[in-house]
Amino acid sequence: MKGTKYEKEWGRVVGPVTGVLILLVEVLLAASLCSAASNPAIPSIFEPESTPADSIYGLSLLVLAITGLIFVIVFGLLAYAVAKFHRRSDDGPEPPQVYGSNQIELAWTVIPVLIVLVLFMATARVIHAIQDARMPDGAIAVNVIGHQFWWEFRYPTLGIVTANELHVPVSDPSHPTPTFLKLLSADTDHSFWVPRLAGKTDLIPNRVNNMWIDPHEVGVYVGQCAQYCGMQHAKMLLRVYVDSREQFDQWVQEETKPAQSSDGVGEGRRIFETTACINCHTVSGTVADGRFGPDLTHLMSRDTIASGAAPNTPENLKMWIQDPDGIKPGSLMPAMKLNDHDLDALTAYLETLR
Numbered sequence: 001m002k003g004t005k006y007e008k009e010w011g012r013v014v015g016p017v018t019g020v021l022i023l024l025v026e027v028l029l030a031a032s033l034c035s036a037a038s039n040p041a042i043p044s045i046f047e048p049e050s051t052p053a054d055s056i057y058g059l060s061l062l063v064l065a066i067t068g069l070i071f072v073i074v075f076g077l078l079a080y081a082v083a084k085f086h087r088r089s090d091d092g093p094e095p096p097q098v099y100g101s102n103q104i105e106l107a108w109t110v111i112p113v114l115i116v117l118v119l120f121m122a123t124a125r126v127i128h129a130i131q132d133a134r135m136p137d138g139a140i141a142v143n144v145i146g147h148q149f150w151w152e153f154r155y156p157t158l159g160i161v162t163a164n165e166l167h168v169p170v171s172d173p174s175h176p177t178p179t180f181l182k183l184l185s186a187d188t189d190h191s192f193w194v195p196r197l198a199g200k201t202d203l204i205p206n207r208v209n210n211m212w213i214d215p216h217e218v219g220v221y222v223g224q225c226a227q228y229c230g231m232q233h234a235k236m237l238l239r240v241y242v243d244s245r246e247q248f249d250q251w252v253q254e255e256t257k258p259a260q261s262s263d264g265v266g267e268g269r270r271i272f273e274t275t276a277c278i279n280c281h282t283v284s285g286t287v288a289d290g291r292f293g294p295d296l297t298h299l300m301s302r303d304t305i306a307s308g309a310a311p312n313t314p315e316n317l318k319m320w321i322q323d324p325d326g327i328k329p330g331s332l333m334p335a336m337k338l339n340d341h342d343l344d345a346l347t348a349y350l351e352t353l354r
């Protein structure tokens with residue numbers, strides 16, 4: 001009869017154990033899906049492409065391993081205790097009660113303290129290595145200014161002003177050309193986060209924060225404002241274009257030219273220059289010198305408009321100028337209420353801003 005009693009008990013345990021196993025398999029599967037994602041549209045911290053992101057990735061693995069081990073041990077002991085000591089019909093007297101064991105108390109104090117110490121020191125090392133890195137010669141400097149709900153990028157040494165799409169050169173580890181970002185805010189708190197390139201750093205009014213990236217592979221890396229900053233926070237997207245050195249130099253050359261004065265769009269230009277547009281937007285070499293909205297001097301060099309909210313196509317441009325809320329409800333650009341003729345002319349002019 002003994003055999004059947006054991007079988008019954010196993011039956012009770014196997015149910016929960018299978019449940020836990022399925023849960024673990026699911027967690028692992030989700031993790032492997034995240035790490036297998038080579039799609040650039042999925043910004044995964046498990047695919048670092050830059051030194052700060054790399055260090056954070058290493059640290060995350062260490063923390064995951066330690067906490068995972070703790071989870072397995074604690075959960076194993078718990079499952080064991082539940083299985084072995086659950087109430088039975090033939091329960092005898094209470095089990096022995098243990099009070100004031102120095103050994104046990106010492107163990108459960110010292111071991112956690114050691115674990116926390118290891119986690120703390122590993123984290124402090126990574127923070128120090130990232131935050132106290134020196135800006136080497138040849139590094140690119142960019143001032144990043146967070147606005148509701150778009151990003152302004154100013155390259156003080158190159159004389160470039162652009163928005164939402166950051167261009168940086170690829171950084172060969174043997175000849176590093178990192179990009180150092182100085183983070184500022186024009187209004188409220190924002191946070192710059194491109195998971196494959198670096199950790200997130202806030203942009204805070206009246207405060208200067210710094211971060212740097214040294215991307216090892218060319219490509220586009222996406223990110224997003226990671227601090228709730230208002231209505232359109234979710235459409236405050238970020239794109240970092242990591243260019244080869246030649247591509248980057250080419251881009252710099254294009255961006256430092258003043259706005260092209262094209263023929264045939266004089267009417268559109270006149271409409272632009274006599275409308276409130278110029279109070280909020282800059283087009284270098286014209287009367288437009290507003291800084292409330294993105295610099296439009298080289299608008300057409302960007303793939304998207306409105307901080308990644310829409311692809312930069314003529315239709316979207318028109319739709320945007322007519323009714324920004326249609327693309328980004330709550331954006332801080334007013335609907336300009338132009339008639340169809342003016343709108344067409346204006347869009348034709350904007351399309352010459354290469």
Ligand code: HEC
Pocket residue numbers: 148149150163164232272275276277278279280281292293294296299302304305306307317320321328331332333334336346350
């Ligand atoms: C009151 C200020 C204001 C006025 C006036 C204004 N804009 Fe804007 N504009 C903005 C702001 C702010 C944004 C950024 C919105 C966002 O992405 O959330 C913007 C974005 C844009 C963009 C997208 C730029 C990009 O790279 O994402 C274009 C194009 C644009 N405006 C054109 C115009 C034109 C043309 C006019 C005049 C007909 C105009 N704007 C009038 C504030 C203004």
Ligand SMILES: [Cu+2]
Pocket residue numbers: 146147148149189190191225226227228229233236
């Ligand atoms: Cu924001």
